[in-house]
Amino acid sequence: MKKVLMVVLLLVGIALAGGGYYMFYLKPSQDAQQEEQEPEPAAKPVQTEPIPVPEPVPEKTDYYVSPEKLGVREAPNYDAFIESVHYRGDKLHVLEKRDGWGRISPYYVYKENGPEVAEWVPMEALLEVPPTITKQQRIETISKYIEGSDDFKQYFDVFIKTTDDLIKEGICIPLDFEELNGWVRSVTYKEEDVYFVYCGGYKQANKIYLNVQTGKIFYR
Template sequence: MKKIMIVVLILLILGGAGAGYYFFFMQEEAVEQETAETDELADEQGQMEPLEPIMDLSVPVEQTDFYVMERKIPVVDKPNDDGLIEGFLYKGEYVEVLEKQNGWARISDYIVFEEGGMEIAQWVSLDGLVTEEVIISDEEKIEILDSYLVKSDDLKLHLTRFRTAIDTLMKAGDCKPGDFEELGGWVKSVTYQSSDVYFIYCGGLKQDNKIYLNVQTGETFKR
């Protein structure tokens, strides 16, 4: 009986060793196969042509964002000094430049008023523009506001109210600097004789464009 158990034990030991050898051999073969596949894939990738970049970073991006540097620059209908003045831009205003031509910047789309006619756009001199946002100091701001008030009625009496009203209307987008240049400031209203009320036109010279200011309360309103 003991001899039989010893024989069985020897067979089990030999079988386990064989299984271990088989497992080790198969694992080593699998690793070698995976390594060979990895090397083959690397070779294929090395033979592939390099991908071209989506964007050509060597080409500089054209600057289109500008700000008015001068106190006031004219807007003309063609890119030269003989152009007809159509308006003005004022210090600190943002400008998108659509085209540059001989020192001039186009700031509007082209327009043709009649079939077969010449294309017309709005242009400003690049000399009056800068790429960095323009910061206006408090002192210069007061100076600029006062330049819009030089012909105001009763200017010395209501200077502070006039300044504040102009600043508020421009910040709200209701008025632009050019509006105040039409009349040179605030005009005494004869409609409101019982109150200290003055008016200015913003956006045109019609009744709907008339803005009133009560200097006693600082209120601006339309009729």
Template structure:
């Protein structure tokens, strides 16, 4: 029995020793993990970017501000609430943001996002065109089915009346042949002249006349290239597809949509025209940047000359309440919103999906999602 007791005691001692070793290991591991933190992460990131980290200071986070680690008095490393690096700046220059380190990566990100927006816009236009075709074809097939299933068949009651032919009078003169439309001249890019819009919304039309269809507008300060001038009108681009479906152009937003030469559409193509009265030879002078908005590049906004103060006030409010980041406005300034109306401008914060879109009412200052 003595041997058994000694064996049990040895086993108990081994278990106690094992627990002690595990406890010491956990303590050492915790100490090792505790070595790393926001300051060390910022230091590693700055050394990766090639900057000195010799001088250091810490600024504690406030209610609305992020924790900040300052290196060499000019480099700020911001820490988000989850302890991760949010962004790094050197003065007004962004060195890191959203996990993209260095100016090259940030520039490449902007390039990729710009390409994505262009592809998204082209895909949406193609979708609209295809959707209209599908709708027209569906209506045609349904109408054919309705007629074929009708108990009245194809009798005269279901048809539009046909007028009797009119015999021409012997004394009637022969009608003059209709003049063929002149082809739209292909512009020479080298001959284009730069002009700038001076109207808050300068209407774009399919031909040089107020009777022609409206295809959108350009805002104050926007640059255009004029390829041709005619009777107080300026042609601002090359001929391109009018997307004609059943005789009407899918590119016309309002007014005359007929795919006819009288509407400036020849062989399914048209060029855009604007009134020359609202084009200036020199770029209009922009107002001074409002205080606090110097690094937001809001001067890229539509109608910035007219609404610079409203754009700045709204942007600062959205940055201060955490809705947007400064980089959001540098990437996507305020743009006019044809869909919402003349008083509305929009921007994107945190992405370019519909859920990231915010609207500003320029008259009331109201910001809505």
């Protein structure tokens, strides 16, 4: 019986020794080999927000005349001939900028093999926003267009209002009044206080009459 017990203890000892060998030596060795064989998972790419690309700022092309009167020249320099004029607040579309000047018309060739010419204005005389014009400033500006009118002081108010209305409505331009120095007394209507101005030409159809008593304009 004693021998049997010793055999049982020996077997138990062998079993414990085998289990310890497996747990503390063989299994760690197998796990290490498995880790070496298994490839590491690939790192996930980091998602980043796309960098916004700013939109290009469109070049400014629309401007407004700042001085009361601006000469339009046929070349980009102050020695060039003045072809026409623009007035304070007029909106101009600039097609090209060169050396401080802005081209506001296409190029023209007036004779065969002649030079190209266009209309130019100095950029320093232009504003990016419409100028603020007070009522008094507007009156002063209109006065300069028609200060040579017959009986100007007597009918100042009606001359100013009618002239301003005709310009705002696009019927006349300031140059129409400047060419006649303002409103001219009509000799046709001798019994009425009627004055006239030509707008857009010198035909009868371009002749605008003003009855200063009623403030009404009419045509013949």
